[in-house]
Amino acid sequence: MLGNLDSNSRITFWKHLATCKPWKCHPALHRNDVSYDKLVGFTIHADGAQMYSDDEFFVYSISSVFSSEGCTKDILLVKIPLAIIPERQMRSKDVRAAVNKVVADVTAWSLKICTSGVGPQRGFYNEAFPEKSYRHGLSGKILAGGWKGCYVAFKADLKARVQVHALTRNYLCNLICDRCLAATGDKCPESMYYKNFSHTAAWPLTAIDHEMHMQMDTPSPWSVVEGFNFESLSYDWLHNVYLGIGRDLVASGILVLIEHNVFPLGADLDETLGNVHREVRRTCAKNGLYFPCKPQLTKANVGGSDDFAVLGSRFKGATVKTLIWWLAVTSQKVSDQRPTEPILALLATCCFWMQRSIHIQDRSGLTFSRITMLVKLGSLSSSTSGRMWIWLPATFPTTACCSRFAIRPIT
Numbered sequence: 001m002l003g004n005l006d007s008n009s010r011i012t013f014w015k016h017l018a019t020c021k022p023w024k025c026h027p028a029l030h031r032n033d034v035s036y037d038k039l040v041g042f043t044i045h046a047d048g049a050q051m052y053s054d055d056e057f058f059v060y061s062i063s064s065v066f067s068s069e070g071c072t073k074d075i076l077l078v079k080i081p082l083a084i085i086p087e088r089q090m091r092s093k094d095v096r097a098a099v100n101k102v103v104a105d106v107t108a109w110s111l112k113i114c115t116s117g118v119g120p121q122r123g124f125y126n127e128a129f130p131e132k133s134y135r136h137g138l139s140g141k142i143l144a145g146g147w148k149g150c151y152v153a154f155k156a157d158l159k160a161r162v163q164v165h166a167l168t169r170n171y172l173c174n175l176i177c178d179r180c181l182a183a184t185g186d187k188c189p190e191s192m193y194y195k196n197f198s199h200t201a202a203w204p205l206t207a208i209d210h211e212m213h214m215q216m217d218t219p220s221p222w223s224v225v226e227g228f229n230f231e232s233l234s235y236d237w238l239h240n241v242y243l244g245i246g247r248d249l250v251a252s253g254i255l256v257l258i259e260h261n262v263f264p265l266g267a268d269l270d271e272t273l274g275n276v277h278r279e280v281r282r283t284c285a286k287n288g289l290y291f292p293c294k295p296q297l298t299k300a301n302v303g304g305s306d307d308f309a310v311l312g313s314r315f316k317g318a319t320v321k322t323l324i325w326w327l328a329v330t331s332q333k334v335s336d337q338r339p340t341e342p343i344l345a346l347l348a349t350c351c352f353w354m355q356r357s358i359h360i361q362d363r364s365g366l367t368f369s370r371i372t373m374l375v376k377l378g379s380l381s382s383s384t385s386g387r388m389w390i391w392l393p394a395t396f397p398t399t400a401c402c403s404r405f406a407i408r409p410i411t
């Protein structure tokens with residue numbers, strides 16, 4: 001729960017958090033009776049989970065933000081389930097919404113007591129505790145030796161995010177984003193089209209913050225949690241990079257390297273990709289990294305020449321992470337050998353910055369130091385440079401091999 005951090009690290013963390021917009025007004029950080037060295041931050045996670053075949057469950061869990069700094073391998077010691085509900089009992093939309101509301105309300109009540117650090121006089125339903133019961137014995141007493149806890153962030157993939165926070169603008173609608181007014185569909189103006197990354201795009205100017213969300217949308221059922229902020233619903237690296245733009249970058253990058261005759265050519269694309277796969281495994285083994293022999297890189301799961309390139313869904317996040325590292329090393333080497341080819345230089349640059357920001361996140365602690373922060377700003381964005389590769393044809397519509405890229409010019 002405390003992740004082997006000392007009290008100074010906790011104090012530094014909370015002082016830093018209190019300067020960041022989503023937490024500036026968090027009530028728990030401004031209470032006179034809260035001391036930062038005895039405060040634990042919690043993240044709430046919601047996700048679907050298949051525990052038996054044909055039987056899905058929806059799981060709400062809570063964990064400490066400090067536990068990532070510890071060395072506990074057993075996830076059940078750092079991630080505590082709050083509620084596990086069978087999907088078959090939430091088939092109707094109304095039932096699902098009602099269940100979610102109750103879980104949110106109980107969690108909010110519980111966290112409030114956690115922040116006060118004092119046992120409550122009555123229960124969640126305002127019921128009296130039976131005399132001599134454990135809870136009755138805790139009434140009015142200091143809990144957990146004076147330690148307190150509060151909400152910090154919410155974790156969910158897009159599907160759970162939409163379900164749990166009842167988002168009307170979401171990835172299944174024409175208004176596809178809950179944090180801005182980007183759109184898709186036949187009637188969408190070009191300036192609001194979510195794949196438009198040129199200077200004519202207007203949607204980047206329409207970011208929606210917490211205050212706007214509370215006014216213009218139906219507030220999330222979880223806004224009852226003390227310190228809840230729409231901007232603290234986090235987007236994670238796994239879904240956005242390893243299972244997101246990383247899959248596009250790796251697949252199109254490999255195909256571009258193949259087109260530039262970097263690897264021994266086989267009789268067909270499948271055979272060539274087999275050669276690439278062996279090359280990846282060799283380089284990884286030399287550097288002490290594990291790379292699985294399956295799934296194989298094939299035309300079908302890289303996206304052959306007649307379709308845009310994206311790694312198949314059988315590749316796990318960890319495998320894509322290793323492939324990003326390998327592509328960064330390889331494209332850099334090739335580009336150094338052939339300095340006159342701009343597309344190779346661009347690929348190397350994009351991969352370098354994506355790998356660089358992965359490296360920074362892996363190596364840093366709870367907060368970035370000033371130095372890493374500056375480097376991070378430079379790379380900020382692997383995001384930007386990684387995406388620059390993905391959006392290449394959208395930015396420079398005349399670039400050759402457009403079919404390699406997930407996002408193509410608007411036609």
Ligand SMILES: [Zn+2]
Binds near residue numbers: 179
């Ligand atoms: Zn958006």
